[in-house]
Amino acid sequence: MASKPSEPEAYVPPxxxxxxxxxxxxxxxxxYLEVMEAYKxxxxxxxxxxxxxxxxxxIRSDGYSLS
Structure with a gap:
Protein backbone atom coordinates (compact mmCIF):
# COMPACT_ATOMS: atom_id res chain seq x y z
CA MET A 1 0.00 0.00 0.00
CA ALA A 2 1.46 3.36 -1.04
CA SER A 3 1.70 6.03 1.60
CA LYS A 4 0.15 9.43 1.05
CA PRO A 5 2.52 12.32 0.46
CA SER A 6 2.80 14.42 3.57
CA GLU A 7 1.04 17.76 3.46
CA PRO A 8 3.01 20.87 4.37
CA GLU A 9 2.38 22.02 7.91
CA ALA A 10 0.05 24.97 8.27
CA TYR A 11 1.58 28.14 9.69
CA VAL A 12 0.48 28.71 13.25
CA PRO A 13 1.22 32.22 14.49
CA PRO A 14 2.54 32.52 18.02
CA TYR A 32 2.03 46.40 31.52
CA LEU A 33 3.22 42.81 31.10
CA GLU A 34 0.95 42.36 28.09
CA VAL A 35 2.29 45.58 26.53
CA MET A 36 5.87 44.34 27.00
CA GLU A 37 5.03 40.98 25.45
CA ALA A 38 3.29 42.61 22.48
CA TYR A 39 6.34 44.83 21.95
CA LYS A 40 8.65 41.81 21.98
CA ILE A 59 27.13 56.88 3.71
CA ARG A 60 28.32 58.54 0.54
CA SER A 61 28.19 62.14 -0.61
CA ASP A 62 25.13 61.38 -2.78
CA GLY A 63 23.26 59.51 -0.03
CA TYR A 64 23.07 55.90 1.05
CA SER A 65 24.14 52.92 -0.99
CA LEU A 66 24.49 49.27 -0.11
CA SER A 67 28.06 48.33 0.76
Missing part, protein backbone atom coordinates in the same frame (compact mmCIF):
# COMPACT_ATOMS: atom_id res chain seq x y z
CA UNK A 15 -0.19 33.18 20.53
CA UNK A 16 0.50 34.47 23.98
CA UNK A 17 -2.06 34.63 26.75
CA UNK A 18 -1.29 35.76 30.28
CA UNK A 19 -3.62 35.03 33.14
CA UNK A 20 -3.16 36.17 36.73
CA UNK A 21 -4.43 33.28 38.83
CA UNK A 22 -3.62 34.89 42.18
CA UNK A 23 -6.31 35.60 44.75
CA UNK A 24 -6.07 39.37 44.11
CA UNK A 25 -5.17 39.98 40.46
CA UNK A 26 -3.43 43.26 39.67
CA UNK A 27 -4.98 44.43 36.39
CA UNK A 28 -2.55 47.31 35.87
CA UNK A 29 0.51 45.10 36.34
CA UNK A 30 -0.92 42.53 33.92
CA UNK A 31 -1.61 45.28 31.38
CA UNK A 41 6.36 39.81 19.72
CA UNK A 42 5.60 42.43 17.07
CA UNK A 43 7.93 45.42 17.25
CA UNK A 44 11.30 44.26 18.57
CA UNK A 45 12.07 42.13 15.52
CA UNK A 46 11.04 44.92 13.14
CA UNK A 47 13.28 47.43 14.91
CA UNK A 48 16.20 44.97 15.03
CA UNK A 49 15.82 44.25 11.31
CA UNK A 50 15.73 47.98 10.53
CA UNK A 51 18.80 48.74 12.65
CA UNK A 52 20.76 45.81 11.18
CA UNK A 53 19.79 46.80 7.63
CA UNK A 54 20.78 50.41 8.25
CA UNK A 55 24.20 49.28 9.50
CA UNK A 56 24.73 47.60 6.12
CA UNK A 57 24.35 50.95 4.38
CA UNK A 58 27.38 53.09 3.69
Missing amino acids: VHKMVDLSAFPDREAMW LFYETLIDDFVNHKSLLK
